[in-house]
Amino acid sequence: xxxxxxxxxxxxxxxxxxxxxxxxxxxxxxxxxxxxxxxxxxxxxxxxxxxxxxxxxxxxxxxxxxxxxxxxxxxxxxxxxxxxxxxxxxxxxxxxxxxxxxxxxxxxxxxxxxxxxxxxxxxxxxxxxxxxxxxxxxxxxxxxxxxxxxxxxxxxxxxxxxxxxxxxxxxxxxxxxxxxxxxxxxxxxxxxxxxxxxxxxxxxxxxxxxxxxxxxxxxxxxxxxxxxxxxxxxxxxxxxxxxxxxxxxxxxxxxxxxxxxxxxxxxxxxxxxxxxxxxxxxxxxxxxxxx
Numbered sequence: 001x002x003x004x005x006x007x008x009x010x011x012x013x014x015x016x017x018x019x020x021x022x023x024x025x026x027x028x029x030x031x032x033x034x035x036x037x038x039x040x041x042x043x044x045x046x047x048x049x050x051x052x053x054x055x056x057x058x059x060x061x062x063x064x065x066x067x068x069x070x071x072x073x074x075x076x077x078x079x080x081x082x083x084x085x086x087x088x089x090x091x092x093x094x095x096x097x098x099x100x101x102x103x104x105x106x107x108x109x110x111x112x113x114x115x116x117x118x119x120x121x122x123x124x125x126x127x128x129x130x131x132x133x134x135x136x137x138x139x140x141x142x143x144x145x146x147x148x149x150x151x152x153x154x155x156x157x158x159x160x161x162x163x164x165x166x167x168x169x170x171x172x173x174x175x176x177x178x179x180x181x182x183x184x185x186x187x188x189x190x191x192x193x194x195x196x197x198x199x200x201x202x203x204x205x206x207x208x209x210x211x212x213x214x215x216x217x218x219x220x221x222x223x224x225x226x227x228x229x230x231x232x233x234x235x236x237x238x239x240x241x242x243x244x245x246x247x248x249x250x251x252x253x254x255x256x257x258x259x260x261x262x263x264x265x266x267x268x269x270x271x272x273x274x275x276x277x278x279x280x281x282x283x284x285x286x287x288x289x290x291x
Contacts (some may be wrong), residue, residue, distance in 0.1 A: 029288050068268050075264035083251070085281040094280045101277055101286060102217055102244065105129035112208075114163060114229065115222035117142055119149045126153065127266055131216070134208065139164035139172060162222060164198040172196050201232050210241045220247040224255060225281035226263050234269035245274060246286040 070172050071099040075082075102125070105111065110129040113122055116137035126133055133150075136159045137143045143160050171193055187230050226247050251259055263282070274287035 061150055070267045071271075072261070072264045075267060076260050079260045079264070080081050080283065082250075086283065089280045089283055091280075091283075093183050094278075094284055097280075097286070098246065098284055099124045099128055102129065102246075104244075105131050105216060107131065109216040110134065110213065112136075112218045114218065114220045115225075116146050116158070117221070121219065121221070122146075122156070125217075125219075126150075126156070130155070133157070138170075138198065140194050141192075159204075159261050161197040161199045162225060163196065163201045163204055164225065165200070165228060165232060166198070167200050168182075168198045170196045170198060174278070194231070201229065201238070202236070205238055210238070214241040214243055216245040217246065220245075224250050224253045226250070226267070227256055227259070230266045230270070231262065234266055234272075239270070239273050240289075243289045244277075244286060245270070246284065248284050249282040251282060 031176075040284055098121070105125070105128075107130045109129065111125060111129075111131045111133050113133070113135045116122060116135035119135075122133060122135055125131070133153075133156045135146060135150075135156065137146055138161050140160070143158065146158055150158070172195075220229060222229070226249055230245075230247065233242065233245075239245075249263060250256075253259075256262075270287055274289055276285045277288050279285045
């Protein structure tokens with residue numbers, strides 16, 4: 001029969017081993033299995049947990065960075081199944097949600113639309129909520145349509161440029177609602193080409209007084225430019241001043257590189273500050289600022 005003293009010694013040994021392993025994991029000498037660190041993740045899911053910060057590395061939360069790396073990797077691995085959902089999207093409901101889900105908007109709200117086209121979306125939102133409406137449209141022919149369509153609305157302000165990383169002038173081959181810098185449409189003698197201007201994004205948001213008067217809803221539909229815009233937005237302070245972000249991704253455009261990784265990176269960064277209110281595959285999504 002084992003004495004009480006022996007049992008105590010054995011208990012202390014096991015306690016010492018447990019404490020040693022815990023310290024090794026904490027210092028990074030031993031890493032827990034990936035299955036314990038990761039979780040099933042889909043775009044928009046937020047993983048919570050105790051986090052340890054390292055002020056000497058630009059105050060980056062290493063634990064959070066590791067989790068985000070896992071999320072992006074998981075998202076890329078499962079991207080095919082995400083795309084498969086495209087064929088089963090309830091499009092009539094999607095079109096309703098793109099308007100009706102923004103019932104928080106009032107007559108004093110500010111809406112910003114990037115890619116106004118001919119004003120179909122603007123007309124729906126204005127009729128439903130009558131907010132102050134800012135629209136950006138860089139293509140001259142569509143700008144003229146918008147200018148004429150909303151000329152009698154004093155709350156509608158139109159800008160003749162798009163947004164991007166820097167100020168620049170581009171030339172677009174016009175292709176109806178699919179007009180884009182990123183499509184492989186070959187120009188011919190009949191192709192209409194128009195000049196378009198891009199404004200640096202930070203300067204524009206300062207111009208409209210974003211920090212003093214945040215945007216209640218930004219809606220982005222710009223045929224490929226959403227990758228660059230959302231990367232810029234989620235990586236800057238701008239994202240904190242956008243209460244709701246609605247956007248449509250356009251995949252398989254020749255001018256877009258690494259689309260899966262970029263999409264998953266945007267989803268992961270956006271989940272830091274916002275949560276999804278609806279997601280219809282990669283067609284339309286809407287995210288709301290966390291309170």
